[in-house]
Amino acid sequence: MPRYDVCIVGCGLVGLAVGRAMTESHPGISMVLLDKEERVAAHQSSHNSGVIHSGLYYRPGSLKAELAFTGAKEMYRLCEETGVGHRRSGKIVVATHPAELPALDELERRGVANGLAGLRRLGRAGIAEIEPAATGIDALHVPEAGVADFSAVASVIAGQLREGGSELLLGHRLTRVNHTTDGAEVVAGEIALKARLMVNCAGLHSDRVAVMAGLRPGIRIIPFRGEYYTLAEEKASLVKTLIYPVPDPRFPFLGVHFTRRFDGTVEVGPNALLALAREQYRGSGADLGDLGDIIGWPGFWRLARRHLGSGARELINSKWRGRYASLARRLVPAVEAADLRPGGVGVRAQAVDRGGRLLDDFVIETAGNTVHVLNAPSPGATASLAIGRHVSRLLAPLL
Numbered sequence: 093m094p095r096y097d098v099c100i101v102g103c104g105l106v107g108l109a110v111g112r113a114m115t116e117s118h119p120g121i122s123m124v125l126l127d128k129e130e131r132v133a134a135h136q137s138s139h140n141s142g143v144i145h146s147g148l149y150y151r152p153g154s155l156k157a158e159l160a161f162t163g164a165k166e167m168y169r170l171c172e173e174t175g176v177g178h179r180r181s182g183k184i185v186v187a188t189h190p191a192e193l194p195a196l197d198e199l200e201r202r203g204v205a206n207g208l209a210g211l212r213r214l215g216r217a218g219i220a221e222i223e224p225a226a227t228g229i230d231a232l233h234v235p236e237a238g239v240a241d242f243s244a245v246a247s248v249i250a251g252q253l254r255e256g257g258s259e260l261l262l263g264h265r266l267t268r269v270n271h272t273t274d275g276a277e278v279v280a281g282e283i284a285l286k287a288r289l290m291v292n293c294a295g296l297h298s299d300r301v302a303v304m305a306g307l308r309p310g311i312r313i314i315p316f317r318g319e320y321y322t323l324a325e326e327k328a329s330l331v332k333t334l335i336y337p338v339p340d341p342r343f344p345f346l347g348v349h350f351t352r353r354f355d356g357t358v359e360v361g362p363n364a365l366l367a368l369a370r371e372q373y374r375g376s377g378a379d380l381g382d383l384g385d386i387i388g389w390p391g392f393w394r395l396a397r398r399h400l401g402s403g404a405r406e407l408i409n410s411k412w413r414g415r416y417a418s419l420a421r422r423l424v425p426a427v428e429a430a431d432l433r434p435g436g437v438g439v440r441a442q443a444v445d446r447g448g449r450l451l452d453d454f455v456i457e458t459a460g461n462t463v464h465v466l467n468a469p470s471p472g473a474t475a476s477l478a479i480g481r482h483v484s485r486l487l488a489p490l491l
Contacts, residue, residue: 096122096259097491099278099287101266101301103127105137105242105473106465107293108249109480115256117484118491123258124287126280128265133246135371136295137473139438141320141351141359143334144168144178145471146236148185149346152205155454155482160471161206163478164236170477171240174248177354178240183334184219186228188422192338193230199338200232210235225330225424237334239354242473266294269305275461276305289490291483292464296370296441302457302464309466311443311451312389315370315382316345318362319410320435323350327431328358335423346470348419359435360420360427365406367439374437394448443467454479458486 098114100107103125111125127134147161171178187196203211214222214231222233250260264280271277275288294301299313323331335350345364352358366386369379386392396403408415417429443451443466454475455467463486468479 094285096124096287098123098289100125100291102293103132104295105246105476106468106479109476110291110483111253112249113480113484125260126264127262130263132250133243137246138243142239142353144238144240145474146208146234147206148203148234157206159475159478163475166477176241176244179354180238181333182235183237184231184233185336186231187338188228195338226335227425241354290462298466305462307459311445313441314444315367316440316442317365317367318438320359320361321432322435323358324431330424331358363406365410391444391446391448440469
């Protein structure tokens with residue numbers, strides 16, 4: 093049975109970044125990365141809007157605020173050094189109603205506290221200077237936000253790991269974890285190996301891997317499906333950078349927004365719907381096992397009772413393109429339903445506790461010779477390199 097110092101489960105951006113950080117901090121370490129998919133970054137890492145978030149939204153002092161801020165800087169640097177497509181375009185967060193102004197004030201306060209440079213309020217005239225087609229009564233300009241090709245980032249890191257001697261075993265689904273006196277025995281289909289340390293970066297399945305490893309996490313991954321539209325090519329010029337609404341502070345979702353991606357296309361969305369499977373992309377249906385996990389979690393019912401109305405509105409918006417377009421028109425009035433073309437779909441791995449709370453911060457737990465990244469949704473891609481360094485520091489005393 094082959095032996096390694098570290099086994100990482102999950103080859104999304106977070107798992108790859110942990111591997112990268114480990115090879116930098118511990119040269120010569122033996123490492124293997126496992127994933128059930130045949131390619132890296134098959135799920136959340138490649139099914140998102142490609143935004144490099146600045147750290148604006150997150151509670152000062154939280155792990156998410158710290159890692160998003162440092163991770164964004166590292167992500168820009170990696171893209172510049174390796175030639176990955178990216179653009180530091182900046183974004184505006186637009187208030188369209190006076191009731192949103194206090195929330196915009198709070199975002200500005202958080203941004204300043206989190207160390208963002210160049211934040212400024214725009215007013216109507218300032219909005220028109222940056223985004224002539226957008227409308228609002230005030231906005232916050234965030235120059236450090238941008239976009240990148242996260243799939244290409246993942247491919248670059250995977251190549252670096254292979255060149256450094258790490259093994260990537262793709263297409264092997266984890267089936268068992270046995271703890272031993274000197275580490276863990278990991279079984280993935282017909283492959284069995286031993287490792288001194290195991291890191292769980294399984295994203296949409298992180299709670300299941302934690303249970304497999306003997307942990308009793310007080311959370312369950314509840315999948316939320318985000319549907320995107322692409323703005324018709326003849327209307328793409330309406331959006332120059334990134335245009336966001338002021339988010340609802342009750343939810344960790346940012347609302348329907350406009351993203352001019354690194355390739356010049358413009359995405360509109362996503363919404364936020366309860367997914368009927370952890371991998372429910374366009375054209376795929378419900379999964380009975382995943383549904384059983386959702387309805388069997390007491391936190392889900394508490395969450396559902398609390399937000400039944402907003403969930404129903406999201407469902408209606410999903411089924412009726414005209415309603416979706418009406419949300420988009422709050423920011424860019426010239427957008428019509430006919431301008432929206434079906435785009436991608438992503439599924440967010442959102443941790444929910446027994447009380448029905450949507451956990452806002454990153455959740456990373458150490459248990460014996462294992463480390464588990466249990467909640468790293470958006471801005472997980474932005475923060476991935478910083479998450480990798482954080483996990484590497486947690487592992488250092490165990491090596």
